[in-house]
Amino acid sequence: MSAADNIATILSSGARLTVPLAFAACGEYVAQRAGTLNISVEAMMLGAAFGSIAVASATGSATIGLAAGALVGVAVAFVHGNLSHRVQINTFVVGLVLNALVLGLTSYLITVSTFTGHQVWQVSVPVLRDIPIVGPMLFVQRWPVYLLLAVIPLTWWLVQRSRWGLELRAVGENPQAADVSGIHVNLRRRQALLWCGLLAGLGGAYLAVGEVGSFNQNMTAGRGYLVIAAVIFGAWRLGRTLVGCAVFGLADAMRLALPALGVTMNSQLLIAAPYLLALLAMLVFATAHREPRALAQPFQRGTT
Amino acid sequence: MAASTVAAPPAGPSGPDATGRRLLRRLNPGVGGWQVAAATAATVAVALALSALLIAVTGGSPTASAKAMYQGSMASPAAWSTSLLYVAPLLLVAVGACVSARSGFFNIGQEGQVLIGALFGAWAGLRLALPGPLLVVSVLAAALVGAGAWAGLSALMYRFRGVNVVVSTMLMTFLAQQLVSFAVNTPWLLQESRLGRGTLSPQSNPLPEGARIDSLGEYPNLQINGGLVLAIVVAVVFSLALARTRWGFRLTMTGLSPAAARHAGVRVGALGGMALAISGGLAGLAGALLLASPVGTNRLQPGMSLNIGWDGLLVALVARNNPLLAVPVAVLFGVLRAGGSFLAATGVPPFLVDVVKALLVLAFVAPPVVIGMLRKRRRAGEPATTTPATDPAVSKQDAMEGSLA
Numbered sequence: 001m002s003a004a005d006n007i008a009t010i011l012s013s014g015a016r017l018t019v020p021l022a023f024a025a026c027g028e029y030v031a032q033r034a035g036t037l038n039i040s041v042e043a044m045m046l047g048a049a050f051g052s053i054a055v056a057s058a059t060g061s062a063t064i065g066l067a068a069g070a071l072v073g074v075a076v077a078f079v080h081g082n083l084s085h086r087v088q089i090n091t092f093v094v095g096l097v098l099n100a101l102v103l104g105l106t107s108y109l110i111t112v113s114t115f116t117g118h119q120v121w122q123v124s125v126p127v128l129r130d131i132p133i134v135g136p137m138l139f140v141q142r143w144p145v146y147l148l149l150a151v152i153p154l155t156w157w158l159v160q161r162s163r164w165g166l167e168l169r170a171v172g173e174n175p176q177a178a179d180v181s182g183i184h185v186n187l188r189r190r191q192a193l194l195w196c197g198l199l200a201g202l203g204g205a206y207l208a209v210g211e212v213g214s215f216n217q218n219m220t221a222g223r224g225y226l227v228i229a230a231v232i233f234g235a236w237r238l239g240r241t242l243v244g245c246a247v248f249g250l251a252d253a254m255r256l257a258l259p260a261l262g263v264t265m266n267s268q269l270l271i272a273a274p275y276l277l278a279l280l281a282m283l284v285f286a287t288a289h290r291e292p293r294a295l296a297q298p299f300q301r302g303t304t
Numbered sequence: 305m306a307a308s309t310v311a312a313p314p315a316g317p318s319g320p321d322a323t324g325r326r327l328l329r330r331l332n333p334g335v336g337g338w339q340v341a342a343a344t345a346a347t348v349a350v351a352l353a354l355s356a357l358l359i360a361v362t363g364g365s366p367t368a369s370a371k372a373m374y375q376g377s378m379a380s381p382a383a384w385s386t387s388l389l390y391v392a393p394l395l396l397v398a399v400g401a402c403v404s405a406r407s408g409f410f411n412i413g414q415e416g417q418v419l420i421g422a423l424f425g426a427w428a429g430l431r432l433a434l435p436g437p438l439l440v441v442s443v444l445a446a447a448l449v450g451a452g453a454w455a456g457l458s459a460l461m462y463r464f465r466g467v468n469v470v471v472s473t474m475l476m477t478f479l480a481q482q483l484v485s486f487a488v489n490t491p492w493l494l495q496e497s498r499l500g501r502g503t504l505s506p507q508s509n510p511l512p513e514g515a516r517i518d519s520l521g522e523y524p525n526l527q528i529n530g531g532l533v534l535a536i537v538v539a540v541v542f543s544l545a546l547a548r549t550r551w552g553f554r555l556t557m558t559g560l561s562p563a564a565a566r567h568a569g570v571r572v573g574a575l576g577g578m579a580l581a582i583s584g585g586l587a588g589l590a591g592a593l594l595l596a597s598p599v600g601t602n603r604l605q606p607g608m609s610l611n612i613g614w615d616g617l618l619v620a621l622v623a624r625n626n627p628l629l630a631v632p633v634a635v636l637f638g639v640l641r642a643g644g645s646f647l648a649a650t651g652v653p654p655f656l657v658d659v660v661k662a663l664l665v666l667a668f669v670a671p672p673v674v675i676g677m678l679r680k681r682r683r684a685g686e687p688a689t690t691t692p693a694t695d696p697a698v699s700k701q702d703a704m705e706g707s708l709a
Contacts, residue, residue, distance in 0.1 A: 100665075
């Protein structure tokens, strides 16, 4: 294989590995802008991956499976939102418990049931796919990738241009002021979480019915945590968050590709690279001054 | 602290009555004890029923599973010995989690800190040639200091660059996993030495006999490992320190209101950083136990943390950040663990126990908060009953529950 082929292979596998992260990151971005440091995104993705394969196997349609996966994500978000923004249990506690619950549940259910493999169809644009290097990356992908291209601007518009998004950002920055001006703070946060669940669900479902075609125990393997890191890496801007996802996806692709190319590189370092990058980014850019001021702080009327 | 394995005065006479009463009050600030107990009993019943339903739906027998779990964890002294082995590391992690959560510097990186503790402990145990008891002590001390410093990094990142503690401790868990994997894959670090022509596994050499923590004798077949005594001593010490010392008061004040603590002259960053380092160090001690007591494999391995870090965190949550209360909760979790591995031997997937555990945590955590909320809402509905002066205090208490529960 020529060098160009190698680069094309790495790029296109990097793009495929970025997609689930990017879906979930669009959701996590919204949740964090609203002030919820949502660590149950791992549970949302994993549950959705399982749900999508289960439903796809039952109905025979990978697309219905994808939709079902998104709904599983919403269900997890619903539970999280109610426990942490209605009952007001510490949001990290809720996230940890949900992660443990979903990991245990899916691992248990997959051992007592059998599913057939399903994958959504692939789109291959005739002429454009022959463009050297970037052609396969951009124009030979499964269709949810093109859904992602619609989700990104929609998310941006929702947060930056809609009235709902304005209120959402107010809730994330200064919930007391938002409350005084008549915004239902915890309701907005729950809504943001639902959006997060929908997109994290799509990301997880894409992983199962798009990328792999089946479900393995703990198949998200920490990708949810990577998504949280990506939002922080991106300093709570959508564009930079997606760049962070691409960096992480590419690092993942390199880890898989380099041994095959005969390049010996420390595999532990490559696995750790995304997390290390996120930490370094937080250190160097001192992102604390850009984070939503009320991030991870519960809101209760009359506490200040 | 590490030296207390040798001389082991068990948790004894320290004003049990007064502490006990205070404990009960601390348990549910501003919330009726009986109501909470009843609600908890109900939610626990629901959680167990859900678990049984899950087993039944997937074609298993709930009663047989429950019986197997009982047999593996509580039926005989031998089963109890296994359960108690798990209790020690869980309790150590939980006590650390209590300290950091009380200070408001919420540490969720215990899983990684356990591994780092094991890494340092393995290094000390395999590379230091010390006689007898000194070697055990050095393993424990290395684990304590190493993991404490690892968690302290998060504190430094917060102090100097304002990096969110929850996020940094979480991300560092993944770094710790890779660090341990690197150490056991690298011959000049800790990979096992080659014997003959066999291939090398990603693990360290077994810890020498002299570096292991022994059982403290057999009481009709019930083995009590030295690690358990160490963990209980640590729990009692920190419980007293949190409840009775100036340090504990400042720590709790910092957690409740950093601004108020700062006004009162507390150096919040230093205090919280120390709480983080303590919590990491105790998780590291748990890692050393996994290495040196029969609960683990006596070798450093990438997967050796066995989710003890995550589970210990859950123990602290259920115990509502109270180190003494963490003792019975850790016993419960140890029993679940021992029963779970026995259940797995009968063919039921072991992951089922994780589900039961998570449901139980929710069942224990939710009721006090819900009841507190309902009461507050009722009060808010009839404004004449509360004077304005007492109202902020009440909501402050509930806020404390919300943020620390």
